[in-house]
Amino acid sequence: MNVAMVPSKKTEALASLEPLVEELMDRHLKERKLWMPSEFVPASEQMTGEELKGLDELRDRARGLPDSVRVSLALNLLTEEGLPHFHRLIAVHLGSENAWSRWNFLWTAEEDRHGCALHDYVRDARLFDMKAFEYLQYQYIEAGFDPQWHGDPYQLLAYTSLQERATQAAHANTGKLAAKYDPTIQRLLGHIAADESRHFRFYRDAFRGLLEIDSTGAMESALKVMPRLAMPGHNIAGYDDMADVVHRSGIYGPRDYRKVVQECLDNWGIADLKPVDAAGREAQDKMMAVPARLDKLAGLLERRMRSKSFSFDIIYQRVMEFDA
Template sequence: MTIAPVQRTGSTAWTDARLLLALEEVVEGELNRHLKAAREWMPHEYIPWSQGRDFDGVLGGEAWELSQSKVTPLGRVSLVVNLLTEDNLPSYHHEIATLFGRDGAWGTWVHRWTAEEGRHGIAIRDYLLATRAVDPVALERARMDHMGAGFQSDNAHSALHSIAYVAFQELATRISHRNTGHLSGDPLCEQLLAKIANDENLHMVFYRNLLKAAIELTPDLAMQAIRDVVTEFRMPGHGMPGFERSAAQIAIGGIYNLRIHHDDVLQPVLRHLKVLEVGGLGPAGIQAQQELGLFLEGLDGQAARFEERQAALLARRAARAAQA
């Protein structure tokens, strides 16, 4: 296990090792709760296999064409982004296994989380290929490029930063999957992504409850970690090819944007944990809490300006479509 530099709050020194040990009992309780709440589901049951047929190449099947896709253009872009994000699971597993360890309750959770996340990529890819929703050659090349670059967390400052990050990121992923399903234009896709979104929500609850325990253990350091994560937040797929263009389309289309990020990801977690109401903080904790509040106010303003630009752009598109 990698040991972070000693961090101090008052007279108490916290290393990653000490924090993870202090949270072990909480992890065990949350793991047991998670296992009771999780419902087994089979990815293969959500794939319309009867729609599948051979592609061109070795089997001499039919080449892919855009007209074969049933999903909307927006849904197609978001499905690829979501799948490529899920594809980097080996790197994510390496990150959390290195940080949290592979023993005890932490290790059991690491492997359980990885197993549940693994079926997401399997199911989405099977759906995309069986329904010919995307170009399979372009998808495979994008997977090779993205996985070939690997993944390294932006939040490697401490275990606290990592716990805070995933508390928000799991909720963001849940919402991205859910909204992609809603806007995919295919009820089968929406049904599949609803199952995946439910898994992500359970993962969010696990990490959110860990973060709550961490706030009780070391409020000043937790507040600083939350401040850092919220103000520097990026989705784990940010390094994939063409991400900026895809993210812009996803934002304008209403799958994931600043307003959704502020209202549906940051605020629910922060309100649940009462982060801006935490008292008894030292100077560093108070400063972090104040900076977090100011950042949220600024982000809300940015989201409002985005909504204005989004509405104007969509209005122009509607006008052009009406004239066509």
């Protein structure tokens, strides 16, 4: 760690960014269109005949959804349902009664609709063995999520930038595959992806603000999370297999993550930074080397990929076969 920026200094740096946070929040609110889960899957006491018929039709269409899309929806939904972990991390690292905490409340309210909307959809469309899914979700929350950030709030901002963009891609790509079976889920995933995209812009630009005031510290922290983005839930049984299915189905994998990293490096202008110290130059070189490193790892993974079959409780242990 850059000795000039010990954690308390980082807290001061974050406090100095509060005007920027307010500005980014204003921009966010101007661009946002608030939507509610029941606009996609109606669930009111009073429903029109058309809405009731729509639910039956939704269920019929959803029967056609391939198992790979179901697994991807399960993984996306689990990630969204990890919200208590993320809310807590943001609250712990960015404090309370400040612009960051106002953002945290706004962001949490928006994110909460994602898990809710997807949960309503998978329930009403009858996509899973619901108890098996609920059990997985329970485990996911109970397992906790304590990344080794050692109280470093910069790592949180790098992590959220990358994670928002990664989830945006996962939702949008799942939607593309699901579209020909059921346009409702694509429309819903499109709305969620658009939210993630705006969240990404918030965190990305907040992190850019950090780079302006402490480029060495910001880069050193980003380097701790960038080479391998640890998802909450990665230690849960079957999680890696689900991620493998999503990768093999062409929805989201290491090459997509590499694109996310590259996009951040470009947007943050890392290549053009002029660090004032040796530590900064070292961090800059290391950051610029991350995409090539990720490419190498992705290539290795692809070469090692063999035919494999998968089965999951959430879809009644139906066997899914994938060629190498």
